């Protein structure tokens with residue numbers, strides 16, 4: 269009883285909604301599932317945020333949407349906290365107004381999935397609390413392009429990019445762009461493997477060893493900004509493609525289905541997350557991209573998500589690129 273009173277009391281101080289024992293029950297099972305532990309003060313703060321998130325998720329799921337939301341490892345965070353920890357913190361220079369990828373108008377297959385075409389895609393990785401999404405988009409793309417060319421799929425080093433790619437407008441855990449990372453790998457003449465230069469979740473001193481270079485870039489292909497058909501062509505005829513888009517709050521809670529939002533923008537200056545398009549398809553006549561994320565295999569659809577195709581959704585066609593090996 270005392271505990272419940274304390275709860276209601278705290279709740280009424282921070283905001284005007286009531287927490288019930290049921291809310292606390294949901295929170296506790298989520299804590300157990302995600303191995304979370306807090307001190308007492310944190311516990312009530314996080315319970316409050318979790319409950320607000322859960323109510324938003326439940327409300328969304330009662331509506332008529334092309335995607336559902338769900339609880340995940342981020343459910344005890346506000347979007348502001350999430351943004352600071354996981355997303356690119358400032359606008360990136362992503363404006364290949366005129367790219368150098370000449371696409372054809374097709375015809376292209378109705379659907380394609382590089383995960384099913386062969387052993388071209390490494391398992392989903394986890395960037396952890398570091399704005400290094402751009403390094404995962406880069407390695408994911410170079411891993412697949414290299415595998416398509418050599419027949420050997422080798423996980424590549426994000427940490428080398430975090431530590432060493434600063435001269436190309438990349439900023440470690442504070443952001444960067446795949447196109448700029450491909451430029452770095454090209455001029456640096458190599459990228460090491462994940463195994464030889466493992467991921468550490470924080471920025472460190474560059475310790476690149478040229479003798480251990482395992483993947484190379486001959487040229488960088490930037491797809492012209494907003495040419496989403498160019499992306500379709502590249503994914504259909506070449507390989508998976510790195511791209512960036514704007515993550516807003518509803519995306520943080522994405523569970524499954526085709527993501528589509530009216531809250532995000534379609535401009536280059538708002539993109540804050542880089543990922544990898546590994547294919548596309550159609551559901552109920554809505555075309556979508558199949559995208560590999562870097563928030564671990566338990567987020568979304570086994571670490572992947574689908575996003576509506578053909579509308580430059582959330583600026584996804586603003587800055588896409590891939591390397592030639």
Ligand SMILES: *[C@@H]1O[C@H](CO)[C@@H](O)[C@H](O)[C@H]1NC(C)=O
Pocket residue numbers: 332333
């Ligand atoms: C749900 O949304 C779809 C697409 O916007 C629409 O075609 C359908 O009629 C809606 N269904 C209901 C029950 O509102």
Ligand SMILES: *[C@@H]1O[C@H](CO)[C@@H](O)[C@H](O)[C@H]1NC(C)=O
Pocket residue numbers: 358359360361437438
């Ligand atoms: C964008 O480019 C300019 C000029 O090269 C550079 O000074 C600036 O730091 C870049 N911004 C980012 C976010 O990398």
Ligand SMILES: *[C@@H]1O[C@H](CO)[C@@H](O)[C@H](O)[C@H]1NC(C)=O
Pocket residue numbers: 361362363364367368445447448451488489490
């Ligand atoms: C591709 O984009 C990168 C950075 O976004 C830029 O540095 C590079 O010059 C571009 N390459 C070409 C061939 O346009």
Ligand SMILES: *[C@@H]1O[C@H](CO)[C@@H](O)[C@H](O)[C@H]1NC(C)=O
Pocket residue numbers: 494534579580
């Ligand atoms: C961005 O969205 C606006 C409004 O829907 C649309 O008119 C415009 O063509 C879009 N721009 C791009 C580059 O997709």
